[in-house]
Amino acid sequence: MSNNSLVSIADYSKEEILAILDSAAGFEANPNQKTLEGKVIATLFFEPSTRTRLSFETAVIRLGGKIIGFSDAATSSSSKGETLNDTIHMVSCYADAIVMRHPLEGAARYAAEVSPVPIVNAGDGANQHPSQTLLDLYSILKTQGTLENMNICVVGDLKYGRTVHSLIMAMSHFHPTFKFIAPNELRIPDEYKVFCNRNNIPFTEVSELNDNFNDADILYMTRVQKERFQDLMEYEQVKNVYTLKNAMLENTKPNLRILHPLPRVNEIDPDVDDNEKAYYFRQAQNGLYVRQAIVSKVVNQK
Amino acid sequence: MEKKLKVAALCNGTVIDHIPSDKLFKVVSILHLESSLNQITLANNLESAKIGSKGLIKISDRAFAEDETNKIALIAPNAKINIIRDYLVVEKRPLSLPAEIREIVQCANPNCITNHQPVTTRFHVLNNDGDIMLKCHYCEREVKRDDVKIK
Numbered sequence: 001m002s003n004n005s006l007v008s009i010a011d012y013s014k015e016e017i018l019a020i021l022d023s024a025a026g027f028e029a030n031p032n033q034k035t036l037e038g039k040v041i042a043t044l045f046f047e048p049s050t051r052t053r054l055s056f057e058t059a060v061i062r063l064g065g066k067i068i069g070f071s072d073a074a075t076s077s078s079s080k081g082e083t084l085n086d087t088i089h090m091v092s093c094y095a096d097a098i099v100m101r102h103p104l105e106g107a108a109r110y111a112a113e114v115s116p117v118p119i120v121n122a123g124d125g126a127n128q129h130p131s132q133t134l135l136d137l138y139s140i141l142k143t144q145g146t147l148e149n150m151n152i153c154v155v156g157d158l159k160y161g162r163t164v165h166s167l168i169m170a171m172s173h174f175h176p177t178f179k180f181i182a183p184n185e186l187r188i189p190d191e192y193k194v195f196c197n198r199n200n201i202p203f204t205e206v207s208e209l210n211d212n213f214n215d216a217d218i219l220y221m222t223r224v225q226k227e228r229f230q231d232l233m234e235y236e237q238v239k240n241v242y243t244l245k246n247a248m249l250e251n252t253k254p255n256l257r258i259l260h261p262l263p264r265v266n267e268i269d270p271d272v273d274d275n276e277k278a279y280y281f282r283q284a285q286n287g288l289y290v291r292q293a294i295v296s297k298v299v300n301q302k
Numbered sequence: 303m304e305k306k307l308k309v310a311a312l313c314n315g316t317v318i319d320h321i322p323s324d325k326l327f328k329v330v331s332i333l334h335l336e337s338s339l340n341q342i343t344l345a346n347n348l349e350s351a352k353i354g355s356k357g358l359i360k361i362s363d364r365a366f367a368e369d370e371t372n373k374i375a376l377i378a379p380n381a382k383i384n385i386i387r388d389y390l391v392v393e394k395r396p397l398s399l400p401a402e403i404r405e406i407v408q409c410a411n412p413n414c415i416t417n418h419q420p421v422t423t424r425f426h427v428l429n430n431d432g433d434i435m436l437k438c439h440y441c442e443r444e445v446k447r448d449d450v451k452i453k
Contacts, residue, residue, distance in 0.1 A: 083419055083420060084415070084419050085420075101411075102415075104413055104441075105415065105440070105441035105442070106409075106414050106415040106416060106420055106440025106441035107415045108416050109415075109440045109442075110419070110440055124441075126413070127442055176319050191444060194430065
């Protein structure tokens, strides 16, 4: 196994997280540093994900590396029944690192165990998506000037939303205060409340969006997905309660920034887009710099 | 008196006593006794003052490593392991849960890689304020000890 893999945000210490964010800032200042000259990176997307794949591939190309891989399992040998173990061994003969998205949870940890080259987890089912978490942190740092003592409001699907769970774990190094805003069916799972209590992270839970975020520094919106509801009546009631509109931002703090892992559906009204507090599109752009930092680190620190 | 006779009747080997009746065959399965060639006596639904109804396993001429018997702690934490030599109990081995459990538990998450590919399962044993939880090494999902699925 290569110890250099990035499978879960919990694999990185506070110092490693800060080093990645620092390195990302360097790539933002100069995106065309050729740290991957002569290297080959495989992007194995067993499940389609346009945004994440394009972002990783752009990162590699800007770093001077070359890309092999596939964007859909149907065009890979796994459609012939090849095991993940075999695919990883085969690809590691060709590539210096593997960026992998897989629909099954735990696939990335397993791949990292069997792979002789580093694995970067680009999402394993509903489990982990550490590059998303790091770009969320980078966006917070960039807009607030610090990660310390942030007042963070998290809204939407807090039960299944992996980006939310990873954000809580990553921010735990930096003394945050959380407010969890979710419909009853999608409340934050107990294990994360236990985690907050253990790490002395204050949090409150509310079920209505309203103006519950007037004291927030970061408003982290997530998608409330229809398929999560057993009772569609409840979804119909909830979906409009959780739509952020421009008028609701009137009394918010001047430094507030709105983040969203995207894609959004109707949880942020398009009339918010022009507000200077809307940061979600630039957040996506930050993904490029953070992924440059991640791939550079895993390949060059053998 | 009768109980003592049952244990003493074994010349050399291992006796696993005080297994809850509904867990007896799971213990058999965990220790892979179905493929063992040793003489094995199984008894079940015996009266027990402690647990009401218990099962008992006697295996002749076989000693188990501690990490093998500790697997039993997962489903029958109060079972008693007695090592017999020359009709005498030479060791009463207490059970303790290992920090990591391999192979015998199936992950409860249907979307976990271990349920789809030939991957040996691994679980980390966590103690959440007295609640024993098993956390899948791969999908990171946690399950309570009582809800654990034995393969």
